[in-house]
Structures are given as structure tokens and as C-alpha cells.
Amino acid sequence: MHILEYLPSSLEVVPRFVPAVIDKLKDCGLTKEELFDVKLSLDEALVNAIKHGNKSNPELKVSVNIEVKDGMLTMEVADQGDGFDFTKIPNPTEKNNLHKNSGRGVFLIKKLMDRVEHFDCGRKIKMVKFLKIGGKK
Amino acid sequence: MKIREEKVNDAAVCFLEGEVNINNTPELRKAFDGLISKGEKKVIVDFSAVTYIDSSGLATLIEMFQRLKKINGRLRFCNMEQKIKNVFEITKLHKLFDIADSRENALKDF
Numbered sequence: 001m002h003i004l005e006y007l008p009s010s011l012e013v014v015p016r017f018v019p020a021v022i023d024k025l026k027d028c029g030l031t032k033e034e035l036f037d038v039k040l041s042l043d044e045a046l047v048n049a050i051k052h053g054n055k056s057n058p059e060l061k062v063s064v065n066i067e068v069k070d071g072m073l074t075m076e077v078a079d080q081g082d083g084f085d086f087t088k089i090p091n092p093t094e095k096n097n098l099h100k101n102s103g104r105g106v107f108l109i110k111k112l113m114d115r116v117e118h119f120d121c122g123r124k125i126k127m128v129k130f131l132k133i134g135g136k137k
Numbered sequence: 138m139k140i141r142e143e144k145v146n147d148a149a150v151c152f153l154e155g156e157v158n159i160n161n162t163p164e165l166r167k168a169f170d171g172l173i174s175k176g177e178k179k180v181i182v183d184f185s186a187v188t189y190i191d192s193s194g195l196a197t198l199i200e201m202f203q204r205l206k207k208i209n210g211r212l213r214f215c216n217m218e219q220k221i222k223n224v225f226e227i228t229k230l231h232k233l234f235d236i237a238d239s240r241e242n243a244l245k246d247f
Contacts, residue, residue, distance in 0.1 A: 015160050036189070036220050043191050047159055093229040099203065101196035104228050108192060111227045 001028050003066040007046070009054040009079075014046050021066060028068045029133050037112035038073060038129060042066075044105035045077040045125050053079025053123060073129045083121030140168045148247055149177040150240070154186035157194035165194070169201045178210035181243045185216035190224055202234065211235070215243035 001024060007013050022039050030038065046062065054060035060080040067074050090097055092104045106125075110116045115128040138161040139154040149172050157165065172180055180201070202212045215237040217225070225231040237243035 011159055015158065033220070039189070040191060040224070043158065047191075047193070098229060098233050099199065101199045101203075102192075104192040104195060108224070108227060 001025070001066075001068040003064065005064045006061045007050075007064060009050045009056050009058060009060050009062060011047065011050055011056070014043060014050070017064075018042050018046070025068070025073070028073075029131075030073070031132055034073075034129060034131060038075070041109045041112050041127050041129075042075055042077070044109050045075070045127065048105050048125075049077050049079035049081075052084070053081035055081060057081075068131070071131050071133075073131055075127045076124060077127075078120065078124035081123060083123045086118040086122045138164065140165065142168065142172070145181075145240075145244060146247075148179040148181050148244060149175075150181045150183055152183045152186070156189040157187060157197075158189065158191045159193035162193045162197040165197050166200070169197070169204070173204055173208075178205065178208060179213075179247055180205060180210065181213045181215060181240065181247070183216050183240055183243075184214055184218070184221055187218070187221055190221055192228075195224070195228060195230060198234070199230070211247065213237060213243045213247060215240050 003021060003024065005017070007017060018039055021042060022035055025035060025038060049062040050056060054062060063078045065076040089106050090103055092100065092107050097103065109127060113127040114130050117126045118124065119126065138157055141152040143150050143152070151168060205212050213235045216239060217236060225234065225236065
């Protein structure tokens with residue numbers, strides 16, 4: 001299964017695009033728990049790319065590349081914004097940050113996916129999940 | 138997401154149904170605004186029909202928690218499915234919020 005899309009920088013596309021991806025992933029044999037984790041991670045990555053990366057600029061696109069292969073799901077989300085220092089993301093579970101009403105997106109992705117990497121000065125995030133039943137090639 | 142409100146004793150119970158996500162949190166915030174302006178100080182959010190929550194949903198709940206705290210009010214949650222509870226546990230927000238297993242328990246000593 002392979003999806004490559006270029007989405008407009010509008011949050012309105014997220015609730016249409018993500019369920020469509022999840023429907024396709026259901027056919028790849030992902031468990032309910034895996035689907036929940038993948039949906040939340042993809043949601044958070046897209047919202048970050050649209051809102052914080054591209055700052056909802058309609059002239060900028062968000063690219064999404066999703067592949068299920070050899071029992072592994074890989075999702076890459078890239079924006080065209082200024083990037084950010086991904087080494088300085090505060091830990092939202094620390095006492096001083098627990099009350100803050102932002103800054104949990106990347107943290108959730110890191111907890112729900114098995115491998116998370118940032119590229120291109122923070123403009124691109126790669127998320128990997130090793131699937132329980134191996135997935136379909 | 139659907140939001141249904143009811144009054145049980147002196148608590149306002151907010152029953153949420155469906156997904157709580159970035160596209161409908163303004164609606165949730167509006168419902169919370171309504172409860173605050175009605176002078177409600179004890180608010181219970183019933184999660185039994187919530188199927189999904191993202192970081193924006195969490196942020197809206199934190200906002201409501203802080204608003205109620207300022208007026209000596211209280212916010213409690215109940216009936217969370219394990220997958221929703223996991224999101225609160227991962228982010229350690231289960232330490233911040235008062236989460237009861239049932240509506241009856243949420244109403245106790247409230």
C-alpha cells in the first residue's frame with residue numbers, strides 16, 4: 001500500500017484525509033490499537049505541518065508519503081515552512097509544563113510510533129510503526 | 138462530535154459523543170463558555186461515547202480545568218475507554234485531572 005499526496009495548508013483537509021488513510025490501512029490488517037496510534041500520530045503531524053510549519057499559508061503544500069511494506073508502516077509528513085529546532089521540544093509531562101495547553105503533538109507521536117526522525121531542519125517528520133501481524137505487502 | 142448537557146444534583150454533566158479533535162474543539166470551548174457563564178462550578182465530562190481525542194482536545198480540557206480552578210470550581214471526567222485513558226496516561230494528564238471510572242463515582246463527594 002502506498003499513498004503520496006500533496007495537501008493544501010488548511011486544517012479542514014485533515015478530517016477528510018486522515019479517515020480515508022485509516023480506511024486503506026484497515027485493509028492492510030492493522031489492529032484497532034495500531035489504527036488508533038497511527039491516526040493520532042498522522043493527525044498531530046499534519047496539524048503541526050499546516051499550523052506551525054506552513055502557518056496555514058494557502059500557497060504552501062504539505063506532502064504526505066505513506067507506505068506499508070514488509071510488516072512496517074512508514075509515514076512521512078513534510079511542510080514548506082521555516083523549520084524548527086526539534087532538539088529543543090520541551091517535555092510536556094514535566095511538572096512546569098503539565099498545565100500548558102500546547103506542545104503535546106510531537107510527544108504523543110514519539111510515544112505512539114516505534115521510530116520517529118526529523119529531517120530538513122524540522123520540516124519533515126518520518127514515523128515508523130512495526131506492525132503486529134506483519135501487514136500486507 | 139455531539140455535546141449533550143444535563144444537570145445532576147448541583148453538577149453539570151457534559152456528555153460528549155464521537156471524536157474530540159482540532160476541528161470541533163471550538164464547539165467544545167463554546168459549550169464550556171456556556172457552562173461558565175451560567176455559573177456552573179462543578180462540571181463532569183462523561184467520556185463514555187468518546188472514540189478519539191487529539192492534543193487539541195486535551196488543550197481545551199486543560200483550559201476548562203484552569204478556568205474552573207480560578208473560580209474555585211472543579212472538573213471531573215468519567216467513563217473513559219482504555220484507549221482514551223492511554224492518551225491521558227502517556228501525557229501524564231491523568232495526574233492533573235480527576236478521572237472517575239463511572240458517573241456515579243464522579244458525582245460522589247463532588
